[in-house]
Amino acid sequence: MVAIVQTVAYLGLEARSVEAQVQISPGMNKGIAVVGLPDKAVGESRERVRAAIASLGLSLPPKRITVNLSPADLPKEGSHYDLPIALALLAAMGIIDSELVSEYVAVGELALDGRIAASPGVLLAALHASATGKSLICPASQGAEAAWAGGIDVIAAPDLLTLLNHLKGNGRLSPPKPGVAEEPEPGPDxxxxxxxxxxxxxxxxxxxxxxxxxxxxxxxxxxxxxxxxxxxxxxxxxxxxxxxxxxxxxxxxxxxxxxxxxxxxxxxxxxxxxxxxxxxxxxxxxxxxxxxxxxxxxxxxxxxxxxxxxxxxxxxxxxxxxxxxxxxxxxxxxxxxxxxxxxxxxxxxxxxxxxxxxxxxxxxxxxxxxxxxxxxxxxxxxxxxxxxxxxxxxxxxxxxxxxxxxxxxxxxxxxxxxxxxxxxxxxxxxxxxxxxxxxxxxxxxxxxxxxxxxxxxxxxxxxxxxxxxxxxxxxxxxxxxxxxxxxxxxxxxxxxxxxxxxx
Structure with a gap:
């Protein structure tokens, strides 16, 4: 079985569709392998995802886990791939419904204790999700930014545990509201x-x-x-x-x-x-x-x-x-x-x-x-x-x-x-x-x-x-x-x- 969660790659002010595909299969080489032209930050997501899932009290299966970021010929940069990889892995493990998470575009960096940290480009990801008819999962600190896209459901979660409870219906998160900056201080006259x-x-x-x-x-x-x-x-x-x-x-x-x-x-x-x-x-x-x-x-x-x-x-x-x-x-x-x-x-x-x-x-x-x-x-x-x-x-x-x-x-x-x-x-x-x-x-x-x-x-x-x-x-x-x-x-x-x- 392959679990898929949608995310994006940023190219200037353009957000391109990327699938985070996770497959768990028997094999001698146990661990997580990330393929699909990842940069160093994406490659290091293996350890952040492992630690974040461990903070939920879960352990990874003793099998070979392959993460493919498709399309494979598009360079992947940044830490915002942590969250979609983690969600796809949890779906492959049967912890959450794979069909449910496939309807979301997810972006966010994971801390070792499961917190979802901010990452650049959330507004672009929200606009992309709106254009493709999907919803968005993003860090709580950037929910106000994502809400400016309009016309989409935004789940702004502070940590992985709260996000899982929301997806399972155990504790619903309130939709964020667009943030408005205060009037700037008047400058010289x-x-x-x-x-x-x-x-x-x-x-x-x-x-x-x-x-x-x-x-x-x-x-x-x-x-x-x-x-x-x-x-x-x-x-x-x-x-x-x-x-x-x-x-x-x-x-x-x-x-x-x-x-x-x-x-x-x-x-x-x-x-x-x-x-x-x-x-x-x-x-x-x-x-x-x-x-x-x-x-x-x-x-x-x-x-x-x-x-x-x-x-x-x-x-x-x-x-x-x-x-x-x-x-x-x-x-x-x-x-x-x-x-x-x-x-x-x-x-x-x-x-x-x-x-x-x-x-x-x-x-x-x-x-x-x-x-x-x-x-x-x-x-x-x-x-x-x-x-x-x-x-x-x-x-x-x-x-x-x-x-x-x-x-x-x-x-x-x-x-x-x-x-x-x-x-x-x-x-x-x-x-x-x-x-x-x-x-x-x-x-x-x-x-x-x-x-x-x-x-x-x-x-x-x-x-x-x-x-x-x-x-x-x-x-x-x-x-x-x-x-x-x-x-x-x-x-x-x-x-x-x-x-x-x-x-």
Missing amino acids: LKQVKGQETAKRALEIAAAGGHNMVMVGPPGAGKSLMASCLPGILPPLTPQEALEVSMVASVAGTLVDGRISRARPFRAPHHSASMAALVGGGLKVRPGEVSMAHLGVLFLDELPEFQRIVLDSLRQPLETGEVSVARANAHVTFPARVQMIAAMNPCRCGHLGDPALGCSRAPRCAADYQAKVSGPLLDRIDLHVEVEAVTAADLTLPPPAEGSKEVAARVAAARALQTARYADIKARTNAEIDGEALERFATPDEPARQLLARAAEAMRLSARGYTRVLRVARTIADLGGAETVGRVHVAEALSYRRRAPVG
Whole structure:
């Protein structure tokens, strides 16, 4: 007899069906053999399953036990195979009904005392179970996460004994309820930023259209402060977007207590981050910072201090909105539709243009320092803003009349226009439109078209740069409530395009 329990293998944000098949047969080689391309964690499940079953007061039969994880050519990684293997083994031993457990998808790691511990990816497993018409068995600590799938029965058990009692009808477990995250603590307000009206205007445009932005200025000018104000002016995630973001967090194992938040992600990796940390990968492929920031903000402070090869790895994700990690045995894709905000000093000392503080190597040091960031990456950044130093006189000024609340209202209105405009296409914001959609919704009027044509030739804009100017102009028009992209909108968009290094 072969007992079968359904489980899943994770490949990016895709959960693939896997059968945990257990057969108990006579043989000289007694013990548990696990086959089906298991990694080390799966191979070690033999001892965890043996100990967990022993904690129930049961002993394994003195026969050969074969565990096959099918399909055999699909690599199996992670500790979440413990629970389905244990359930299939108990069914093969006749402890539980094999037909009953075959109707469930099971995921969870087993402790030696029989507790069912959390494992990454439960939300994906729940969505897979819902799509295949099955129920789900998962750890109690992740029941709130699984409940977000909706439309399925979820058994969230704290330990193996409680789960067996539930399956036998001796002690029923209550179905879990979806977890809701508390409202995040409010961050810095734009009222804290003194001066910097041009940079604040660019930040508003970036938020309204989902555009990438880089701020160049001396230390202490407020670049990091303005970047940290961005989450406060962005609209909350829609329910569908929140589910997308939570799927990435589930695979990464960072979804706390199954609580899904409507706040947009804000990730700020240190400039020492490796390529695998930033774009994903590693021995066991996991999402990187650019995927953890999906539908949110990726803030790169001290941009030239990142390794050049690491920065250039962002070029594809910024263009396509996804990361593809190729391995010999798998090809994994993670979503990465992010808004990149970067900050950098104009040169290594940071005081280019200040005769009192600038170094003797200017302007050569500025060209060398800014050249650490490749031209193709800078071409993918829509808004380039020069941030001036803050003087003592600026600091004594009263707070500005407008803060994050007022700016957020204008951003929300512009985003609402884009949501309605792009309802029939895949784009969410102006930063995502291309091709036919760009021609349909962002074609400038004749004066604006003539200005853009002259500027494209004078500034030597690439085809990508030309497209991004139109996207930014469309956002500026949305903030102004204009239906057509006009000359004034194109002129302002052109003022944010990249210039040659200062000096």
